[in-house]
Amino acid sequence: MTPELWVETHSYLRPVAELCAQVDGAAAGIGVPDARIPDWEDYRADFLAGAPLLSSADAAVDLEPGGRMAAALIERLAAGTSSGSLAAEALALATELRREPHVSRRIADFLLGDETVTLPFPGLLRYVGWTAMARFLRPVVHGFASWRDEERWLRRYCPTCGSLPAMAQLAGVDPGRKRLLSCGCCGTRWQFKRTGCPFCETDAQRIASVTIEGEPGLRIDHCESCAGYLKTYVGEGQETVLLCDWSSLHLDLIAHDRGLKKLAASLYEFEPRATSGAVV
Ligand SMILES: [Zn+2]
Numbered sequence: 574m575t576p577e578l579w580v581e582t583h584s585y586l587r588p589v590a591e592l593c594a595q596v597d598g599a600a601a602g603i604g605v606p607d608a609r610i611p612d613w614e615d616y617r618a619d620f621l622a623g624a625p626l627l628s629s630a631d632a633a634v635d636l637e638p639g640g641r642m643a644a645a646l647i648e649r650l651a652a653g654t655s656s657g658s659l660a661a662e663a664l665a666l667a668t669e670l671r672r673e674p675h676v677s678r679r680i681a682d683f684l685l686g687d688e689t690v691t692l693p694f695p696g697l698l699r700y701v702g703w704t705a706m707a708r709f710l711r712p713v714v715h716g717f718a719s720w721r722d723e724e725r726w727l728r729r730y731c732p733t734c735g736s737l738p739a740m741a742q743l744a745g746v747d748p749g750r751k752r753l754l755s756c757g758c759c760g761t762r763w764q765f766k767r768t769g770c771p772f773c774e775t776d777a778q779r780i781a782s783v784t785i786e787g788e789p790g791l792r793i794d795h796c797e798s799c800a801g802y803l804k805t806y807v808g809e810g811q812e813t814v815l816l817c818d819w820s821s822l823h824l825d826l827i828a829h830d831r832g833l834k835k836l837a838a839s840l841y842e843f844e845p846r847a848t849s850g851a852v853v
Pocket residue numbers: 731732733734735736756757758759760761
């Protein structure tokens with residue numbers, strides 16, 4: 574399965590697919606500075622206490638080069654021939670950012686959720702910024718996954734960046750089947766309990782599932798306690814397409830029509846009536 578094949582059978586996703594392809598294409602042309610891999614033992618105490626890696630002073634991952642990549646990506650999109658409103662919005666954002674002192678540091682703080690940092694076009698900046706930052710962080714995310722004992726985390730937020738999940742995945746077969754949560758920002762996947770809601774922690778939570786006709790690999794799991802839902806990829810091997818969030822924006826529409834709440838941390842916003850999948 575490729576994004577192109579997916580869009581052939583889900584033509585209403587074409588606008589969002591094209592936007593993602595433009596941003597990913599521009600990002601691929603930007604050099605990736607080396608990220609310093611933390612000394613994992615320095616971070617162990619914070620990890621056991623539930624502090625995400627990127628907010629740990631002991632792990633001391635410097636995100637400033639990733640912020641610099643994000644600023645470079647915005648400039649590239651602003652200068653490019655991207656279609657639709659992307660080039661115009663990227664140009665307006667780039668113009669504003671050129672006036673900001675310490676812009677790469679501020680972008681990094683903004684992406685990590687520092688609410689004291691206000692920057693223009695926050696939706697576009699979050700989407701484009703995380704596209705760049707995730708590329709910068711890839712070796713760190715990879716090294717962290719090798720070191721981390723999943724059984725010692727099992728928390729509802731991302732062990733790397735602290736975001737709530739964008740989606741979930743059921744991987745493997747019973748009795749060893751695992752439920753992973755997937756971060757839409759930094760790309761980390763981490764293990765979570767099989768039958769729990771990542772959005773509320775009441776004892777009353779019950780998870781129900783909605784299967785989608787014609788989409789055997791996808792379903793909507795929702796909590797009968799808080800009405801939050803999580804799109805879930807059932808299977809392995811098609812993560813690139815089926816865990817990327819934009820490829821299942823039609824499930825968000827189904828969930829919306831059922832009165833369920835989007836509590837997942839998504840970089841994509843959609844208009845309930847426009848299935849063309851307006852983003853950011
Ligand atoms: Zn994350």
